[in-house]
Amino acid sequence: MTQVNTAQIEQAVRLILEAIGEDPNREGLLDTPKRVAKMYTEVFSGLNEDPKEHFKTVFGEAHEELVLVKDISFFSMCEHHLVPFFGKAHVAYIPKGGKVTGLSKLARAVEAVAKRPQLQERITSTIADSIVESLDPHGVMVVVEAEHMCMTMRGVKKPGALTITSAVRGVLEKDAAARAEVLSFIKG
Numbered sequence: 106m107t108q109v110n111t112a113q114i115e116q117a118v119r120l121i122l123e124a125i126g127e128d129p130n131r132e133g134l135l136d137t138p139k140r141v142a143k144m145y146t147e148v149f150s151g152l153n154e155d156p157k158e159h160f161k162t163v164f165g166e167a168h169e170e171l172v173l174v175k176d177i178s179f180f181s182m183c184e185h186h187l188v189p190f191f192g193k194a195h196v197a198y199i200p201k202g203g204k205v206t207g208l209s210k211l212a213r214a215v216e217a218v219a220k221r222p223q224l225q226e227r228i229t230s231t232i233a234d235s236i237v238e239s240l241d242p243h244g245v246m247v248v249v250e251a252e253h254m255c256m257t258m259r260g261v262k263k264p265g266a267l268t269i270t271s272a273v274r275g276v277l278e279k280d281a282a283a284r285a286e287v288l289s290f291i292k293g
């Protein structure tokens with residue numbers, strides 16, 4: 106497991122504060138480097154986690170129809186600007202051969218993948234591929250909707266703009282009606 110170098114983060118934050126013309130020794134900022142190091146340790150904790158680990162929990166249930174956990178809230182950090190993007194992930198799969206995983210494990214996998222410097226597209230496809238590799242299901246569909254702070258608080262400044270990404274695997278790739286059913290459940 107990679108250990109986060111908090112001393113290095115603290116040093117870097119002090120340098121950034123100096124670089125913007127702040128005084129890192131003024132009272133209000135004294136503990137800031139330490140707080141930021143603690144915060145980064147938390148928000149990047151997914152770097153130490155393999156989402157597939159969570160899918161080791163399987164129940165031998167003969168359910169070979171849709172399972173959808175929707176509205177899984179997540180917070181991630183855009184790898185280009187290191188500011189947050191956040192929203193909801195919807196994770197659907199059709200189990201095969203009695204490989205049904207715990208419902209919370211789908212949300213745990215989202216957390217593991219989101220808590221890294223990320224791209225929304227990569228979050229979406231990594232979750233889908235982890236389910237395929239671990240559970241070998243009939244099909245998977247992951248839809249992620251998020252607002253990117255780098256598009257709202259800075260740069261192009263478009264608050265409310267929502268980015269939607271999807272990753273579809275297996276039978277859901279070919280079956281438009283099944284895909285539509287998943288989408289209708291997500292919307293409903």
Ligand SMILES: Nc1nc2c(ncn2[C@@H]2O[C@H](COP(=O)(O)OP(=O)(O)OP(=O)(O)O)[C@@H](O)[C@H]2O)c(=O)[nH]1
Nearest residue numbers: 183184185190223224225226253255256259260261
């Ligand atoms: N595809 C994708 N792009 C992202 C994501 N998060 C942020 N971006 C984009 O990454 C791009 C980086 O563009 P650059 O031109 O290198 O950086 P920039 O000058 O800060 O760009 P602006 O945001 O347009 O000001 C921007 O268009 C962001 O909107 C993401 O999850 N997926």
Ligand SMILES: [Zn+2]
Nearest residue numbers: 183185186255
């Ligand atoms: Zn960004």
